[in-house]
Structures are given as C-alpha cells and as structure tokens.
Amino acid sequence: MGDSEHAWKGTAYPIVPLIPDDRERRLVMTAPGGQHGSRLDPWMQSYARRTTGMTASEIRALFAVASRPEVISLAGGMPCLTALPMDTVATTVARMLSTQGLTALQYGSGQGDPTLREQILEVMALEGISASADDIVVTTGSQQALDLVTRIFIDPGDVVLAEAPSYVGALGVFAAYQAQVAHVTSDDDGLVPQALEERIVALKAAGKRIKFLYSVPTFHNPAGTTLSLARRPQVVEICHQHGILLLEDNPYGLLGFKGEPYAAMRTLSEEGVIYLGSFSKTFAPGLRVGWALAPHAIREKLVLASESAILCPSAYSQMTVSTYLATCDWMAQIKVYRELYRERRDAMVDSLGSLLPQATWTHPEGGFYVWVTLPEGVNAKAMLPRAVTERVAYVPGTAFFADGTGQRNVRLSYCYPDPDRIREGVRRFAGVVQTELDLLETFGPYDATGRGAGPSTGVQSPAPDLS
Amino acid sequence: MGDSEHAWKGTAYPIVPLIPDDRERRLVMTAPGGQHGSRLDPWMQSYARRTTGMTASEIRALFAVASRPEVISLAGGMPCLTALPMDTVATTVARMLSTQGLTALQYGSGQGDPTLREQILEVMALEGISASADDIVVTTGSQQALDLVTRIFIDPGDVVLAEAPSYVGALGVFAAYQAQVAHVTSDDDGLVPQALEERIVALKAAGKRIKFLYSVPTFHNPAGTTLSLARRPQVVEICHQHGILLLEDNPYGLLGFKGEPYAAMRTLSEEGVIYLGSFSKTFAPGLRVGWALAPHAIREKLVLASESAILCPSAYSQMTVSTYLATCDWMAQIKVYRELYRERRDAMVDSLGSLLPQATWTHPEGGFYVWVTLPEGVNAKAMLPRAVTERVAYVPGTAFFADGTGQRNVRLSYCYPDPDRIREGVRRFAGVVQTELDLLETFGPYDATGRGAGPSTGVQSPAPDLS
Numbered sequence: 001m002g003d004s005e006h007a008w009k010g011t012a013y014p015i016v017p018l019i020p021d022d023r024e025r026r027l028v029m030t031a032p033g034g035q036h037g038s039r040l041d042p043w044m045q046s047y048a049r050r051t052t053g054m055t056a057s058e059i060r061a062l063f064a065v066a067s068r069p070e071v072i073s074l075a076g077g078m079p080c081l082t083a084l085p086m087d088t089v090a091t092t093v094a095r096m097l098s099t100q101g102l103t104a105l106q107y108g109s110g111q112g113d114p115t116l117r118e119q120i121l122e123v124m125a126l127e128g129i130s131a132s133a134d135d136i137v138v139t140t141g142s143q144q145a146l147d148l149v150t151r152i153f154i155d156p157g158d159v160v161l162a163e164a165p166s167y168v169g170a171l172g173v174f175a176a177y178q179a180q181v182a183h184v185t186s187d188d189d190g191l192v193p194q195a196l197e198e199r200i201v202a203l204k205a206a207g208k209r210i211k212f213l214y215s216v217p218t219f220h221n222p223a224g225t226t227l228s229l230a231r232r233p234q235v236v237e238i239c240h241q242h243g244i245l246l247l248e249d250n251p252y253g254l255l256g257f258k259g260e261p262y263a264a265m266r267t268l269s270e271e272g273v274i275y276l277g278s279f280s281k282t283f284a285p286g287l288r289v290g291w292a293l294a295p296h297a298i299r300e301k302l303v304l305a306s307e308s309a310i311l312c313p314s315a316y317s318q319m320t321v322s323t324y325l326a327t328c329d330w331m332a333q334i335k336v337y338r339e340l341y342r343e344r345r346d347a348m349v350d351s352l353g354s355l356l357p358q359a360t361w362t363h364p365e366g367g368f369y370v371w372v373t374l375p376e377g378v379n380a381k382a383m384l385p386r387a388v389t390e391r392v393a394y395v396p397g398t399a400f401f402a403d404g405t406g407q408r409n410v411r412l413s414y415c416y417p418d419p420d421r422i423r424e425g426v427r428r429f430a431g432v433v434q435t436e437l438d439l440l441e442t443f444g445p446y447d448a449t450g451r452g453a454g455p456s457t458g459v460q461s462p463a464p465d466l467s
Numbered sequence: 468m469g470d471s472e473h474a475w476k477g478t479a480y481p482i483v484p485l486i487p488d489d490r491e492r493r494l495v496m497t498a499p500g501g502q503h504g505s506r507l508d509p510w511m512q513s514y515a516r517r518t519t520g521m522t523a524s525e526i527r528a529l530f531a532v533a534s535r536p537e538v539i540s541l542a543g544g545m546p547c548l549t550a551l552p553m554d555t556v557a558t559t560v561a562r563m564l565s566t567q568g569l570t571a572l573q574y575g576s577g578q579g580d581p582t583l584r585e586q587i588l589e590v591m592a593l594e595g596i597s598a599s600a601d602d603i604v605v606t607t608g609s610q611q612a613l614d615l616v617t618r619i620f621i622d623p624g625d626v627v628l629a630e631a632p633s634y635v636g637a638l639g640v641f642a643a644y645q646a647q648v649a650h651v652t653s654d655d656d657g658l659v660p661q662a663l664e665e666r667i668v669a670l671k672a673a674g675k676r677i678k679f680l681y682s683v684p685t686f687h688n689p690a691g692t693t694l695s696l697a698r699r700p701q702v703v704e705i706c707h708q709h710g711i712l713l714l715e716d717n718p719y720g721l722l723g724f725k726g727e728p729y730a731a732m733r734t735l736s737e738e739g740v741i742y743l744g745s746f747s748k749t750f751a752p753g754l755r756v757g758w759a760l761a762p763h764a765i766r767e768k769l770v771l772a773s774e775s776a777i778l779c780p781s782a783y784s785q786m787t788v789s790t791y792l793a794t795c796d797w798m799a800q801i802k803v804y805r806e807l808y809r810e811r812r813d814a815m816v817d818s819l820g821s822l823l824p825q826a827t828w829t830h831p832e833g834g835f836y837v838w839v840t841l842p843e844g845v846n847a848k849a850m851l852p853r854a855v856t857e858r859v860a861y862v863p864g865t866a867f868f869a870d871g872t873g874q875r876n877v878r879l880s881y882c883y884p885d886p887d888r889i890r891e892g893v894r895r896f897a898g899v900v901q902t903e904l905d906l907l908e909t910f911g912p913y914d915a916t917g918r919g920a921g922p923s924t925g926v927q928s929p930a931p932d933l934s
C-alpha cells in the first residue's frame with residue numbers, strides 16, 4: 001500500500017502516476033528521425049487534456065513480434081475457441097438470420113435485446129444472483145460497461161480503489177477519465193479488508209473523493225486469486241459504511257475448476273454493487289457481448305451513456321448469443337471449457353514447479369492466469385525483449401499497477417496454447433529467468449539509468465490481446 | 468445565427484444550452500409519486516459532472532407509444548431491410564463461420580480487421596477518396612467514431628461548430644463531453660461559408676477554443692440538404708485558415724437519387740478532415756460497423772481511445788461485412804436501396820405538396836429525411852402527443868438544435884414505411900397541423916407557461932430509433 005503513496009502528493013490533476021513522464025511521452029510523440037511531434041501532428045495543440053495521457057505502450061511493438069508463430073505467447077487472454085462446435089454455431093446463426101434477420105440486422109434497443117436480458121438472468125442465477133431483466137444493460141463486451149460506469153461516475157481527480165495488481169484494461173479506462181487509482185493490498189485470499197478500510201480512511205482524510213472500488217473477486221486477472229467467502233461480506237460492508245460503490249467485474253466466474261460457482265458479491269447487496277458479466281470467456285469474445293447489472297437509477301444513466309457512445313449494441317451479435325443460449329447446450333460447453341483450462345492450468349503450474357524453483361506463483365482455481373513473483377532484483381519489463389528473442393512472451397507485472405510497482409512480477413496465461421506448448425513456453429521462460437539471474441550476479445541489479453528499461457511510470461493502453 | 472447567441476453568456480461551464488434546467492431535470496429525477504430523487508437514487512451525489520446533463524428525453528416515452536403498429540412512424544431512421552437478400556446473407560455468414568470461425572469469434576485488432584479496412588478503401592473510392600488502410604479505424608457504428616473523436620478533442624467548455632439544424636445523436640455526444648455547440652446558419656445549399664467565417668471570428672474574439680466543425684455535407688440529417696460543390700472548397704479553406712478540424716459525417720453519401728456520388732470533403736484535404744463512414748445504411752445497421760478515416764497522428768489516438776472503450780470492434784460483425792462485400796454484389800444492393808428510397812422520397816414530397824400547402828420543406832436528393840417548416844406559431848414538440856393520438860409520429864425540430872430553436876420544424880423520415888404508409892402518414896400529419904392551426908387561431912400561440920410544453924431547453928439523449 002505504501003508504495004503508491006507518492007501518487008497522492010501534488011495538485012488534483014494532472015495525476016502523477018497516470019500521465020507518463022516526458023521521457024516516455026517522447027517515445028511516442030517523436031518520430032524515429034528525431035523530429036518534434038508537432039511537425040508530425042498539426043493537431044497536437046488541439047487534443048483534450050485526457051488525451052495527453054493516452055500513449056501507446058512501449059511493449060506494444062514487442063507484442064507485434066510476439067505474435068509470430070514461433071513465439072509461444074503466455075501473454076494474451078484469448079479463449080481457446082477450438083473447443084467450440086463451430087458447425088453447430090454456423091447452422092444456428094444461419095437459421096437465426098433466415099427467421100429473424102430483419103430484427104437481427106436492424107437498429108435495436110439501446111439497453112439491449114429483451115430476450116437476451118432474460119437469458120442473462122439465467123446465467124447469473126448460477127452465481128446466486130436474483131435480479132430484474134430491466135436492470136441489465138447489454139454492452140459491447142464488458143470493457144464497454146467499464147467505460148460507461150467510469151464515464152458516469154468519474155470527474156478528473158476522483159479516486160478509484162482497485163486491487164493490487166488490477167486488470168490492465170480497467171486501469172486504462174480509469175486513466176482515460178483522469179481518475180486516480182489507489183491500489184489496495186491483496187493477498188492469496190484477494191483484497192485485504194483491513195487494508196481497504198485503512199486506505200479509505202486515509203484517502204478521505206486527505207480530502208479525496210472516492211467513487212468506487214473496482215474488483216475482480218473471482219479468478220482474478222492477473223493475480224489468479226479469489227476473494228475468500230469470509231472476506232466478501234466484509235468488503236461489501238466496508239464499502240457500504242463509507243458510501244462507496246462496488247464494481248464487481250466477473251468474466252471468469254463460471255470457469256472454476258472445482259465444485260459450484262462462487263456466489264457473486266452482488267448477492268450480498270443489490271443497491272451497492274454494479275455487476276459486470278461477459279460472454280467472451282463462456283462463449284466467444286468476437287461477438288463483443290457483455291453486460292452490466294446495476295441499481296435501477298444507475299442503470300438509467302448507463303443506458304443514456306451507451307446510446308451516446310454507440311446508439312445501441314449489435315442486435316446481430318446479441319441475437320447470435322441469444323439463439324445459441326436457446327438452442328445449444330451452453331452449460332455443457334462451459335464444462336468443456338472448464339476441463340480444458342484446468343488441464344492447461346495444471347500444465348503451467350506443474351512446469352513452474354519443476355523448472356522455476358527460484359520464483360513463487362499463485363495457484364488459480366479458475367480463470368486464465370498465474371501471477372509469478374520473480375527473485376529480488378529481476379526487472380520483468382526489461383527482461384521481455386530477451387524473452388521474445390527466446391520465443392516466449394508474457395506480460396510484465398508493471399502493466400497491472402497504476403504506480404510502477406510489479407517490477408518483479410509477470411502474468412502468465414494458460415488459456416490459449418495447448419499443454420505441450422505451455423510446458424515448452426515455461427521451459428523457455430525459466431531459461432530466460434535463469435540467464436537474467438546469472439547476469440544480475442555478474443553485473444548487479446537494474447536501475448532507471450542502467451541497462452534495460454527503468455521502472456514503469458504510467459498506465460499505458462494495452463494491446464487488445466492483453467485482455 | 469443570432470438566435471443562439473445567448474449560449475455564450477455566463478461562465479465557461481456548466482453550459483447553459485446543454486444542461487437542462489431544474490424543471491426538466493426534475494422530470495427525470497423525480498418519482499411519479501413526487502419523492503425527491505435522492506430517495507430513489509442513493510448514488511445521486513456520486514455522479515460525474517458530465518452525468519448531470521444526461522437526461523432522458525421527454526419525448527422518449529412517447530416514442531414507446533409510437534412504436535405500436537397502428538402508428539405510422541415518420542420519426543425513425545431505420546433502413547428498409549426488406550430489400551436485403553436475407554437468405555444469401557444467411558448462407559454467406561454460415562460459410563464464413565465454417566471456414567474462418569476461429570478468427571471471427573476471437574478478439575481482433577483494436578484498429579479493425581485489415582481485410583475490411585482495404586475493402587473500405589474501395590467503398591470510399593466511389594466518393595473520390597484516396598487513402599491508406601492504415602489510417603482507418605473500424606468502430607461500433609459511426610456513432611462510436613463520433614464519440615471517440617469528441618473524447619480525444621473536447622475539454623469541457625470547448626466549442627464544436629455545427630450546422631443548424633444538426634444530427635441529434637452528434638449533439639448528444641457533444642453534450643456528454645460538455646462541449647458548447649455553436650450552430651452555423653445553413654440554407655438549401657448547406658452550411659453558409661460567410662456565416663461560418665463570421666461565427667469563428669466572433670467566437671475567437673470571445674476567447675473560445677473551437678475544436679472542430681461537425682458537418683453532414685451530403686443528404687443531411689435532418690435537413691435533407693446537400694452542401695453545394697461551390698461551397699465545399701470554401702468551407703475547407705475557412706477551416707484550414709482558422710486551424711479548425713473538419714469532421715465530415717457521411718452515412719448517406721452513396722444513397723443519392725441521381726447521377727454520380729458527390730466527392731467527399733475529404734478529397735479536398737487529407738490533413739484537415741476526419742471522415743466518418745458507415746455500413747448501417749448501405750448494408751445493415753444491426754452489425755454496428757462504421758469507420759473513421761483520420762490524419763495519421765489522430766488515427767493513433769483514435770485506436771488507443773477505442774481500445775480503452777471496447778478493446779476491439781466485433782470481429783464477427785466485421786467479417787460478416789467483409790465476406791458480404793467480397794462475395795455479394797454490394798453495389799447492386801446499394802442501387803436497390805437508392806431506387807427504393809427515391810420512390811419513398813417522391814411519395815413524401817408529393818403528399819406534402821398536395822396536403823400541406825401551409826408549410827415549406829426541403830427536397831432531398833438522397834438520404835432519408837425531409838425537414839419541414841410549419842407556419843409561424845406552431846410548436847411541433849407540443850403538438851407531438853396529439854399527433855401520436857392521431858397515429859402518426861415525427862421528431863420535433865428542437866431535437867436538432869442545442870439552443871432551443873427549431874420549434875416550428877419537424878423531421879419526417881421516408882426510409883422505413885412503404886409509399887402507401889408514407890402517404891397515409893402525411894395525410895394524418897397534415898390533419899394534425901390543420902387542427903393545430905385552428906386551435907392557434909382560436910386560442911393564440913403557445914408560450915413557455917401556457918398549454919403544452921415550453922421550448923426545449925437542452926439536448927437530450929435520443930431514443931435509438933431517432934438516428
């Protein structure tokens with residue numbers, strides 16, 4: 001917690017941790033030949049203040065390289081769609097278009113298809129949620145729901161609380177709306193309630209306006225942890241006591257590897273929680289269908305904000321999902337996904353156990369990610385180019401913090417490569433780490449002016465495959 | 468022009484013309500039983516400043532009534548999809564999924580599918596545009612492009628120039644980002660260059676920051692007019708002289724009723740124009756596929772903003788469009804649409820000519836809309852409930868101004884109902900207008916405190932069918 005305290009010094013905004021420093025900005029704004037940005041961009045003086053912090057990540061170019069087939073990517077969060085019965089989906093969609101094409105290809109409701117919203121109730125019921133279809137807003141993936149919630153709540157300088165680490169795509173949205181992100185200490189059981197309470201009290205004492213707590217309580221991205229059942233009511237109660245909204249982001253909740261799904265935080269509070277769901281991981285992300293379930297008054301604002309942003313979500317995508325849910329055995333498909341990801345989780349965790357004894361890592365019970373902590377002195381971002389040279393890619397931990405922490409961490413994904421590729425990827429990764437440790441022993445640790453890249457200084461837009 | 472000067476008095480923001488006054492806000496925030504909003508919405512104090520102006524239109528509920536089948540809606544902008552060869556589309560999509568399903572259902576590039584971007588070049592070439600696929604960003608309908616452009620350029624209080632009247636969905640976006648909208652006088656040949664020049668000079672003298680001119684130069688929504696070829700270079704030159712970006716919104720450009728398409732404004736300036744295109748009217752809106760073509764540096768910002776907003780546009784929708792373009796005769800389909808809309812335009816204009824001699828209206832050469840000016844004293848918004856009772860719906864003119872003008876105007880759409888329904892709709896509309904004129908003669912004109920609704924006091928989010 002203490003490591004991000006420096007974020008709260010200084011004026012209300014621009015915000016220290018979210019605006020990259022001049023050195024980084026030049027990386028983006030300067031031409032390779034060294035021309036000043038304004039020579040390249042005649043509109044440079046016209047951008048909004050929020051746009052100043054909007055810079056491409058330095059690791060972006062690297063990920064273009066990492067997408068080559070010889071590189072094993074443990075970086076992306078792409079679901080494994082080979083498990084989908086593609087011919088069944090194709091037949092289903094063709095029938096849907098032939099019978100309901102005029103509706104599917106037309107403008108639809110800004111709030112989303114009523115039939116699909118009813119079906120979403122059934123999906124959420126698996127996590128114990130009881131709600132009204134009228135309180136659901138269908139969005140272009142749950143990323144859009146994140147954007148809309150932030151849009152309606154955040155003025156520049158407002159504070160968003162978030163786990164440490166936190167989903168990089170959410171940090172990008174918070175930065176785009178000039179929020180200050182205050183990370184809250186999290187451990188193997190998720191967010192630490194006492195740390196949350198203390199953080200809130202300290203921020204309020206400093207005169208900050210805290211708008212919401214952003215949390216991925218179940219099968220966390222990137223941490224791979226789950227908020228324990230004991231802590232869930234404590235977190236909800238702390239938020240309630242302090243008048244802070246809880247934004248529960250739950251794309252992985254149905255992808256647990258043992259037993260019944262966890263009850264969502266939303267089951268503990270109807271008025272205090274906005275719940276975000278998605279079909280990206282339980283069906284397919286290319287449809288871009290997610291949703292928000294919100295207290296009624298907030299739902300009204302979300303619909304208006306969404307209409308302003310996109311008029312209406314795609315009826316075509318929504319009716320594809322709706323027809324799939326109505327005519328295919330979607331629960332069996334989720335079971336297929338679960339088994340598949342469990343096998344891959346095992347491959348990754350077993351390989352780490354035999355190949356990387358110098359590190360520690362989390363043991364996910366669901367979802368897509370393992371969070372690795374490397375030995376003291378290793379800089380995961382600086383190490384990445386070498387890893388890509390060795391044909392393995394990962395996401396450096398600093399991407400998941402708004403304040404530059406996470407240098408020793410990496411996120412490894414096991415969702416996309418098959419188990420053999422995972423094992424080979426971990427083998428390559430372990431080799432890179434070992435070389436790094438040998439270098440460290442010989443030359444000493446990195447520093448900001450030494451070899452390799454310095455610490456991260458800001459949240460940067462991820463490439464989409466980092467989702 | 469002078470009619471919106473009052474907008475520029477007072478403080479920088481909140482902005483007078485875009486934030487509904489208390490009376491209107493209460494309409495939304497107050498429960499039917501009269502409870503104060505804060506009783507209903509415990510989060511009322513938490514919203515961002517931009518959310519204050521986000522209120523549901525009063526005419527929204529009316530349009531729910533207007534969607535009943537007995538009501539002839541001349542309000543919506545829904546394309547006539549019965550003209551699409553639906554079985555061909557269904558077969559095409561099924562084949563696409565069977566052969567490329569793993570890509571179509573997966574996350575894709577934040578910028579948009581490379582193949583589709585190449586095909587978009589061919590579409591834009593019909594309007595004389597020469598560009599690089601690398602400067603195109605695919606969006607969730609061109610509404611999202613509007614949102615992204617506004618997001619990266621507008622700080623609260625910045626000025627957007629717009630035709631008078633202007634597209635309601637764009638005004639909603641500008642309001643959402645707390646822009647001030649300055650309308651520029653427009654006539655049957657579109658935007659008046661001299662008025663544009665004078666408006667810019669006056670705003671600059673008043674210390675305003677003008678960010679861009681928003682224009683629908685071809686087959687305007689709602690005006691039904693087209694910027695003349697003579698004026699196009701003048702408008703581009705005035706923008707260039709004053710360092711103002713031109714945002715050319717062109718969803719209807721290929722739906723002209725005679726001869727070749729107009730050359731886009733983008734053909735006159737590569738560095739000064741962001742061009743927005745859409746497949747919503749030339750193919751189908753339910754796919755939500757539009758695009759922005761932008762100067763390179765701006766395009767980079769748009770991609771980052773879009774990734775923050777939605778991660779990536781739907782690969783499924785994009786590949787559906789891409790496959791349709793590659794395998795179906797899309798130009799023949801556009802010709803079918805043109806003929807169909809020309810017939811409907813004729814039905815509407817002929818009916819107006821025989822049934823509404825008291826009014827004047829525009830004569831669109833393409834697109835979806837006729838802009839009607841009713842006799843002095845008629846308040847089109849106040850008249851709407853009576854019209855719906857008489858089973859005809861339209862959009863009151865005030866929806867298309869940020870400053871409350873347009874009270875005598877209505878937008879009539881001829882895109883969706885067939886010619887017989889259009890003729891019957893105009894007959895009902897003419898009857899309502901005649902009754903109104905009779906009432907006026909008996910009781911005198913409306914005023915803000917008199918019978919019916921007062922003048923509009925702000926831009927309000929449209930229902931999606933108003934697009």
